Amino acid sequence: xxxxxxxxxxSEVPHSHNAYMIMYVQETKDGDHLIDFQRYPLxxxxxxxxxxxxxxxRQSKKEKGVLVSFSERFxxxxxxxxxxxxxxxxxxxxxxxxxxxx
Numbered sequence: 001x002x003x004x005x006x007x008x009x010x011s012e013v014p015h016s017h018n019a020y021m022i023m024y025v026q027e028t029k030d031g032d033h034l035i036d037f038q039r040y041p042l043x044x045x046x047x048x049x050x051x052x053x054x055x056x057x058r059q060s061k062k063e064k065g066v067l068v069s070f071s072e073r074f075x076x077x078x079x080x081x082x083x084x085x086x087x088x089x090x091x092x093x094x095x096x097x098x099x100x101x102x
Contacts, residue, residue, distance in 0.1 A: 002064075002066065003025070003063050003064060004063060004064050006067050013057060014055045014056065014057040015055065015056070016052070016054055017050075017052065019070060020069065021068065022047060023048040023050070024065045024066045025045070025048070025064075026045070026064045026065045027044055027063065027065070028042045028043060028044055028063045028064075028065075029062040030042070030060060031058070034055075034058075035048070035050065035056045036055055036056075042058070043099075045099060045100040046097050046100070047097060047098045050089070051089040054096075
């Protein structure tokens, strides 16, 4: 779904979901993404990766991008190995995002 049109009652407070989420930020005018009570700047060409149950709050509504949400079952049906899922969604690189190169 388009990030700029996504909002819910939960958006105002830290909350969690029972699904995996990928949030791609194409454009932004500042703001932070609070994930597990740590602040990470929203910036263009940044992809946030969240696993089920992870607390988060997007602290700005001025971004353009895409939000994708999917279940554990979906991952199992794709054949993705549990280890690979853990590596991708568990912040093993010290932060829960990837910056895309030009």
